[in-house]
Amino acid sequence: MSMSNKRDTYRQLMMNRSNLYHLFSRFFQKEMDAAFLEKLRHIQFPVNRKETALTEFQDALLRLNEYFEYDAGESIEDLAVDYAKTFLGAGSAQGNAAFPYESVYTSPKRVMMQDAWNKMCELYEVKGLAKRDECKDLQEDxxxxELDFMAFLCDETSQLTETLAGLEEQREFLNRHLLNWIPEFCLDIKEHADTEFYRMIGQLTTGFLQLDSFILDQMIAERKARKVISKSVKVTRSYLDEVLHKLSKEYHIYGPKHLPERGMRENNGMIRYQEIFSLEELMLDGQSDFSLKEVIYPVSQTIFSFxxxxxxxxxxTDPKGIIIFARPCDINGLRRLDNMFxxxxxxxxxxxKRMRDKVKIFMIECKESWDTCFCVSMGTNKTDNYSVALRFDEDMIQLKIKDAEFLDEFEWAGACDYExxxxxENTRKVRIPNIKKGEKLRPIYELEFWKEYNETCISCGGCNTVCPSCSCFDTIDDLNQENSRKGSRRRVWSSCMLPDYSKTAGGNIARKFPEQMMRFKTLHKIYDYNARFGGNxxxxxxxxxxxxxxxxDIDFSETINKLADEVDKLKAKEGGK
Structure with missing residues (x-):
């Protein structure tokens, strides 16, 4: 089966699961009506009847078939009365019912709007979701x-090219928010419901969630097993071009591309990450002027209109994934952005996250170090975070394929032992200052050498713009000129090297001078990030x-080395006291 067909099958499965979650949501959203009951007669549930672990679900399906095959004598009015009694406590002197809220089943006092409700509100906010009109009067838990939210996760995952993270997110929600309380809730339905219909729906709901948990576990196990597969092949440029042409139907493909009419280089244009459609467009003979971050973290991004x-x-709504051809330093820069975002x-x-989840990395092997590189000193010269690695020889291309998503495309390629x-080694080397986490930084802030940058730095922010790991942004509201009550909000790249970056609402600027900005940036790059996230x-x-x-012509590698020397002097003084 081709990669495209596999994805179509997978997306159809996600759509089927989403539809089922919407169906089960409808059972509890409001009373039954004749139109919905008629639809229910014709629904086919996907289940392997030989799977003995799912006997509860199969038994509920049998009861459902019998319910419609043999008239149970329950009218729409009977079901409406039972809905009010079972889920709202109507007519119960003690107010006992199967109240359909997670908070009721997970809070010590069994009351509404507790921790579970708060967590669901947070999840809705994180995903940018609003209540559907049919559910506007319902609490988030x-x-x-909750069943609608799971349907959303299925729909969201169906659009991803890297599906494992989406499936694991679904499983976590299923375990933490659905299976955590709904089975007990369904037992209460059995106790409080008078109609066969709602007792059956309770059993069916529990059985379905158990079935879906089983399906999710299988899909996750399969994808984890596929991830450990690797294969090395050697192909011609024309072969890889054909593969890229096929992949372009499923992915937007980006790589460093030469733009002769743009850029800072005199008579030489600019190299920037752009969408490419053939290997001829992939610039391999020079370092790109910008990093890959602008592909998934746009310079300007509208986040909502109002x-x-x-x-x-x-x-x-673009269903395509993203493939990025990138070098190890940029891939490591992406890892830094992942941590920060x-x-x-x-x-x-x-x-x-919405953009990042779509990304697959094709790593370009570096043949040589450029004059300004010091990746070896920073430990970013190597990475194993890629789907495919490529070595471009004169006539042939060697690839190591680690992502099973792409194995089928190279099924007929010649095998090789490429690693x-x-x-x-770089010509340029840096020494990281020996600053321990928790160490007092005041003496470092007051070092005289920072003042050099008042004479050299013009606070243009260009260094932040091209940096693979800088992530700061401003938010800007654009108002409609014809109606000031309408507009949109954008987030736009910003720079800690700009004076207005540290400007507060009262007009105060925390860092007015280049020395302060350079100090902030430098310590962020070689101390603060490591202090927050740890590791090396x-x-x-x-x-x-x-x-x-x-x-x-400020050389940041020299800045790091100067700071390392100054820190050593400070420590020597402290040791001599």
């Missing part, structure tokens, strides 16, 4: 809302683009 009554989030402060940036190699990583990846970009 109502069973109908009027006086509402706000509408901007969500891309997805693992910083306990909340993921939803706008970044990526990496740059082991620093924010700077040593690509050297800031050195190429600076109109005043």
């Amino acid at each position: 109502h069973i109908a809302m 009027d006086e009554n509402s706000a509408t989030e901007t969500i891309s 997805l693992a910083n402060g306990g909340m993921s940036d939803v706008y970044y 990526p190699s990496f740059i082991e 990583e620093h924010m700077c990846v040593g690509c050297g683009r800031c050195i190429m970009r600076c109109p005043e």
Whole structure:
């Protein structure tokens, strides 16, 4: 089966699961009506009847078939009365019912709007979701809302090219928010319901969730098993071009591309990450002036539009994934962005995540180090974070394929023993300052050498713009000129090297002078990031683009080395006291 057919099958499965979750949501959203009951007669549930672990679901299906085959004598009015009694406590002197809220089943006092409700509100906010009109009167942890949310996760995952993360997110929600309370809730339905219909629906719901848990576990196990597969092949350029042509139907493909009419290089244009459609467009003979970050983190991005009554989030409907041809330093830069947008402060940036989940990396092996590179010193010269690695020889291309998504495309390619190699030494070297986490930074702030930058740095922010790991942005509201109550909000790249970056609402500027801005940026690159995220990583990846970009020829590698020398002097003084 081709990769395209596999994806179509997978997306159809996600759509089927989404439809089923919407169906089960409807059971609890409001009373039954004749039209819905008629539709229910003809629904086919996908289930392997030989799977003995799913006997409860099969038994419920049998009861459902018998319910419609043999008239149970339950009218629409009977079902409406039972809905009110079972789920709302209507007619019960003690107020006992199967109240359809997660908070009721997970809070100590069994009351509404507790921790579970707060968590569901947060999830809706993170995903940028609003209640459907049919559910506008329901709390976020109502069973109908939670089942709808699971349907949304199925729809969202169906649009991803990297599906494992989406499936694991579904499984986590299923375990934490559905299976955590709904089975007990369904037992209460059995106790409180008078009609066969709702007792049957309770059993069917529990059985369906158990079935879906089984399906999710299988899909996740399969994808994890496929991820460990690797294959090395050798192909011609024309072969790879044909593969890229096929992949372009499923992916937008980006890589460093030469733009002769643009850029800072005299008579030589600019190299920038752009969408490409053939290998001829892929620039391999020079370092790109910009990093890959602008592909998934746009320079300017509209996040929502608004009027006086509402706000509408901007969500891309493009189903294509993203392939990016990138070098190891940029791939490591992407890892830094992932930490800052997805693992910083306990909340993921939803706008970044939506793009990031689509990305597959094709790593370009570096044949040589450029003059401004110092990736070896920063430990970013190597990576294994890629789907495919490529070595471009004169006539042939060697590939190592680690992602099973792409194995079928190289089924007939000649095998080889290719393993990526990496740059082991740069001409330019840096020494990371020996600053320990928690160490007092005041003496470092007050170092005299920072003042040099008042004479050289013009605070243009160009270094941040080309940096693979800089992530700061401003938000800007654009108002409709014809109606000031309508407009849109954008987030736009910003720079800590701009004076207005640290300007507060009262007009105060925390960092007015280049020395303060350079100090802030430098410590962020070689201390703050590491202090926050730990490990051996620093924010700077040593690509050297800031050195190429600076109109005043400030060499950031020299800045790091100067700071290392100054820190050593400070420690020597402290040791001599």
